[in-house]
Amino acid sequence: MSMKNFFSRFGPPLLGVLLSTAALMPLAHAQSPAPAIGVDAARHLLNRTGFAANDGEIRTFAALSRAEAADRLLETTRLEAAQKPPAWVNEAPIAPARLQAMTQEERMAELRRNVEHAFELREWWFREMLTTASPLTEKMTLFWHNHFATSQQKVRFTPLLYQQNVMLRRNALGNFGSMLRQVARDPAMLIYLDAANSRKEQPNENFAREVMELFTLGEGQYTEKDIKEAARAFTGWSVDRETGQYMFRRGIHDYGVKTVLGKTGNLDGDQVIDVLLRKPETALFLTRKLWREFISPLPDEAAVARLAAEFRDSGYNIAKVLRAMLVSDAFYAMENRATLIKSPVELVVGTMKQFEIDTPNKRPFVLASALLGQNVFAPPNVKGWPGGEAWINSATLLGRKQLIDRLFRNEDRMEVAMRNMDELAAMTGNPPPPGREGRQQRLMERQMGGIRWNLEKWAAGFVRDGRNAEGRESMTRVVLAMAPQSPPAATEKPADWARQLVTDPAYQLK
Amino acid sequence: MNRRHFLKTLGIAAGVPLSGSLHGVSWAASPATPPAGSPYGNLLILVELKGANDGLNSVIPFANPAYASLRPRIAIGRDQVLMLSEREGMHPSLKPLMALWEKKELAVVQGLGYPNPNLSHFRSIEIWDTASKSEEYLDAGWLARTFAQAPAPRHFAADGVVVGSSDMGPLSGQGVRTIALADTAQFLRTARLARPGADERNPALKHILAVEQEIIHAASKLNTNFTFKTEFPRSAFGNQVRTASQLVASKAGIATIRLTHNGYDTHANQLGTHANLLKDLAEGIAALQSALTELNAWQSTLVMTYAEFGRRPKENQSGGTDHGTANVHFVTGGRVKGGLYGEAPALDRLDGNGNLPFAVDFRSLYATVIDQWWRGDSSRVLGGKFASLDLLRA
Numbered sequence: 001m002s003m004k005n006f007f008s009r010f011g012p013p014l015l016g017v018l019l020s021t022a023a024l025m026p027l028a029h030a031q032s033p034a035p036a037i038g039v040d041a042a043r044h045l046l047n048r049t050g051f052a053a054n055d056g057e058i059r060t061f062a063a064l065s066r067a068e069a070a071d072r073l074l075e076t077t078r079l080e081a082a083q084k085p086p087a088w089v090n091e092a093p094i095a096p097a098r099l100q101a102m103t104q105e106e107r108m109a110e111l112r113r114n115v116e117h118a119f120e121l122r123e124w125w126f127r128e129m130l131t132t133a134s135p136l137t138e139k140m141t142l143f144w145h146n147h148f149a150t151s152q153q154k155v156r157f158t159p160l161l162y163q164q165n166v167m168l169r170r171n172a173l174g175n176f177g178s179m180l181r182q183v184a185r186d187p188a189m190l191i192y193l194d195a196a197n198s199r200k201e202q203p204n205e206n207f208a209r210e211v212m213e214l215f216t217l218g219e220g221q222y223t224e225k226d227i228k229e230a231a232r233a234f235t236g237w238s239v240d241r242e243t244g245q246y247m248f249r250r251g252i253h254d255y256g257v258k259t260v261l262g263k264t265g266n267l268d269g270d271q272v273i274d275v276l277l278r279k280p281e282t283a284l285f286l287t288r289k290l291w292r293e294f295i296s297p298l299p300d301e302a303a304v305a306r307l308a309a310e311f312r313d314s315g316y317n318i319a320k321v322l323r324a325m326l327v328s329d330a331f332y333a334m335e336n337r338a339t340l341i342k343s344p345v346e347l348v349v350g351t352m353k354q355f356e357i358d359t360p361n362k363r364p365f366v367l368a369s370a371l372l373g374q375n376v377f378a379p380p381n382v383k384g385w386p387g388g389e390a391w392i393n394s395a396t397l398l399g400r401k402q403l404i405d406r407l408f409r410n411e412d413r414m415e416v417a418m419r420n421m422d423e424l425a426a427m428t429g430n431p432p433p434p435g436r437e438g439r440q441q442r443l444m445e446r447q448m449g450g451i452r453w454n455l456e457k458w459a460a461g462f463v464r465d466g467r468n469a470e471g472r473e474s475m476t477r478v479v480l481a482m483a484p485q486s487p488p489a490a491t492e493k494p495a496d497w498a499r500q501l502v503t504d505p506a507y508q509l510k
Numbered sequence: 511m512n513r514r515h516f517l518k519t520l521g522i523a524a525g526v527p528l529s530g531s532l533h534g535v536s537w538a539a540s541p542a543t544p545p546a547g548s549p550y551g552n553l554l555i556l557v558e559l560k561g562a563n564d565g566l567n568s569v570i571p572f573a574n575p576a577y578a579s580l581r582p583r584i585a586i587g588r589d590q591v592l593m594l595s596e597r598e599g600m601h602p603s604l605k606p607l608m609a610l611w612e613k614k615e616l617a618v619v620q621g622l623g624y625p626n627p628n629l630s631h632f633r634s635i636e637i638w639d640t641a642s643k644s645e646e647y648l649d650a651g652w653l654a655r656t657f658a659q660a661p662a663p664r665h666f667a668a669d670g671v672v673v674g675s676s677d678m679g680p681l682s683g684q685g686v687r688t689i690a691l692a693d694t695a696q697f698l699r700t701a702r703l704a705r706p707g708a709d710e711r712n713p714a715l716k717h718i719l720a721v722e723q724e725i726i727h728a729a730s731k732l733n734t735n736f737t738f739k740t741e742f743p744r745s746a747f748g749n750q751v752r753t754a755s756q757l758v759a760s761k762a763g764i765a766t767i768r769l770t771h772n773g774y775d776t777h778a779n780q781l782g783t784h785a786n787l788l789k790d791l792a793e794g795i796a797a798l799q800s801a802l803t804e805l806n807a808w809q810s811t812l813v814m815t816y817a818e819f820g821r822r823p824k825e826n827q828s829g830g831t832d833h834g835t836a837n838v839h840f841v842t843g844g845r846v847k848g849g850l851y852g853e854a855p856a857l858d859r860l861d862g863n864g865n866l867p868f869a870v871d872f873r874s875l876y877a878t879v880i881d882q883w884w885r886g887d888s889s890r891v892l893g894g895k896f897a898s899l900d901l902l903r904a
Contacts (some may be wrong), residue, residue, distance in 0.1 A: 295706050
């Protein structure tokens with residue numbers, strides 16, 4: 001069925017929902033001259049800016065105008081996570097002297113402890129994504145985590161990754177320039193990009209290269225000479241080994257004259273960042289990336305140019321450029337709906353949230369997301385996850401389907417789904433580690449007994465007064481971003497409609 | 511209505527056993543084996559040595575005094591190496607490859623690399639995967655470009671199968687039919703979840719549906735019916751070799767298979783680790799040769815190792831080796847002309863970082879595959895002419 005048919009088919013019920021929601025909120029409706037966005041647009045907005053909205057949230061937003069809806073999302077953003085972090089996040093690193101004295105076994109134990117901590121950190125973030133009052137905050141934190149990719153595989157002290165995550169969240173909808181300056185001083189980043197040991201005698205170019213190529217200008221907008229000069233400016237931006245915090249090491253900083261992108265002087269790192277922020281390419285590069293995250297895979301260059309100019313003129317106010325996108329015609333255009341592929345985190349967290357799957361232990365879901373190609377705090381490389389169509393190949397698509405299938409299969413719910421993690425792991429080419437860690441993982445999976453969800457009850461909520469056809473339709477439009485390839489059969493039970501919808505190819509889209 | 515269309519309408523294809531678990535097998539009739547005329551009857555098996563194998567300790571220039579002095583702790587002694595010539599010998603763990611060497615079916619290509627080498631894992635493997643220049647960023651892998659220009663016949667199960675990795679490497683890109691799987695039986699069990707569909711306008715959905723269709727199509731061609739006499743090593747790599755052998759036994763039509771052997775980033779205490787890795791690799795390749803010989807397919811198979819770079823000649827402080835440049839790789843198969851190719855490592859001509867100059871551009875290996883093995887046109891794929899290596903028998 002085509003998209004057009006899908007929406008025309010749903011014409012009359014849409015009007016019904018709209019009218020009933022409007023009746024509940026007469027004030028909002030009366031004061032706003034702009035029309036309410038309606039159910040489908042509300043679903044689109046909430047799914048692009050969050051993780052699979054439920055029926056109630058969609059109805060609330062359906063009654064708002066575009067501007068009201070965007071403002072509502074941006075007013076409720078957070079600066080901090082609500083979930084309590086693990087206790088170890090404030091630990092200081094092991095002093096270099098003690099580290100020296102450690103035996104090989106003690107070092108291995110320490111390494112394992114940090115790997116375990118990284119899992120606890122992921123569980124903490126997943127809990128936050130699932131429970132937060134502002135999914136947009138977490139979406140943007142994830143966006144910046146991908147932009148400023150930093151991996152546990154190199155940063156072997158997990159509190160630094162927590163610290164970076166806190167910093168990214170605090171700035172997620174704030175000022176990009178200010179965030180970039182904090183990123184350039186972020187201990188995890190300094191370690192990840194080899195900047196911590198960059199000294200004037202031998203400047204390391206890694207951070208200088210990535211700050212231009214990946215964080216601001218984009219490829220091809222600078223020369224190798226610019227990188228070498230910028231690397232000199234960032235020398236001495238380092239990490240205190242005792243505290244694990246940023247420190248400026250005067251002795252290894254290059255105080256000489258440098259020329260970066262035509263600007264000459266005794267430049268330091270902040271001044272290089274100033275130069276980068278003044279370049280129009282930076283705003284264009286970031287706006288294109290935001291477009292691909294929120295609107296469509298192929299940015300409209302004319303619209304991007306306008307948005308980028310506003311972004312730059314605002315001094316890089318992220319909330320402002322995002323608001324401009326979220327009220328735009330392009331954002332709501334029918335041809336841009338359902339054109340983005342859900343990331344593994346969006347699929348996993350979205351499914352849990354949508355179907356109200358609750359479990360005290362989030363680790364199986366963290367692992368599922370990792371096995372599908374997105375292990376947060378461990379992006380594949382400095383470029384982050386390529387995303388888009390690269391999320392889907394035959395292995396990851398079958399992995400996604402297998403996870404969904406097991407979650408939704410009638411007879412053997414979650415416990416089975418997660419007990420067979422090994423199998424899923426093998427599929428995606430990341431078999432769980434043998435021995436100790438593997439046993440630990442399998443133990444975790446057995447702990448899944450505490451899971452509670454009731455698909456029948458969830459599905460039955462869509463049927464009012466035995467009107468199956470309407471119920472099926474409204475469930476379909478909540479669960480899918482576009483018409484299914486095969487619509488659920490009329491004769492089935494409501495839980496079966498859900499099972500069919502989540503296995504439809506359209507379920508992979510947002 | 512023509513026959514093909516008729517079969518499609520029925521949702522079946524002649525010659526393909528119908529399976530109730532598959533949704534609408536919609537491919538036209540196919541012979542059980544690829545026609546002799548298709549150049550893709552010649553199979554390429556790539557083995558990625560992930561993390562970058564230490565070539566200097568794999569094929570050892572024992573006669574060069576610089577070798578032992580650069581590696582006081584980790585050099586392999588002359589008395590231990592498996593002699594290939596008066597100057598070079600293989601690591602003792604590679605013993606299972608000696609049978610291939612003696613049969614003159616093992617080519618050892620030394621000095622592979624490219625100008626302005628990059629020392630980052632991700633960037634350098636991207637260069638090898640996409641066959642780009644050092645400063646050039648290409649989106650598609652070199653095999654993906656090869657198949658996009660000259661696809662394998664439609665009745666093939668796939669252009670390529672990636673075994674044991676979700677990273678498509680050289681098969682990454684548009685216009686290539688690639689299947690990733692870890693185990694054939696498990697792939698067949700899960701393939702029932704794939705759903706066919708059609709949508710021409712939404713590119714994201716179109717991509718998903720194409721992958722669904724690739725899964726359905728491949729699953730209709732693969733089976734695990736063959737029982738091998740060969741014993742496969744009981745390791746992750748051994749399992750990949752078994753899977754690859756099963757894929758060949760399915761006679762499904764597959765032009766290339768990529769395997770990944772993990773763990774070569776040996777920065778510390780590498781002696782024992784590296785010995786185990788090479789043993790696992792060599793046993794796996796020997797099992798592959800044995801299994802494919804059982805299937806009468808060794809003559810039509812070319813096996814080739816590759817990695818992002820070589821490792822630095824001088825050992826580091828931790829008894830390991832850091833990222834380097836030029837490297838040695840192995841090419842074997844029933845029609846390979848065994849022997850030494852390229853140039854021995856120029857340990858007296860290290861660059862400012864202590865790394866080796868390269869002697870043979872890695873794209874020459876790819877040109878050999880495209881031009882000689884598949885009778886294609888490598889200059890279109892590789893963006894220039896690279897000389898083939900003369901390592902294949904007609």
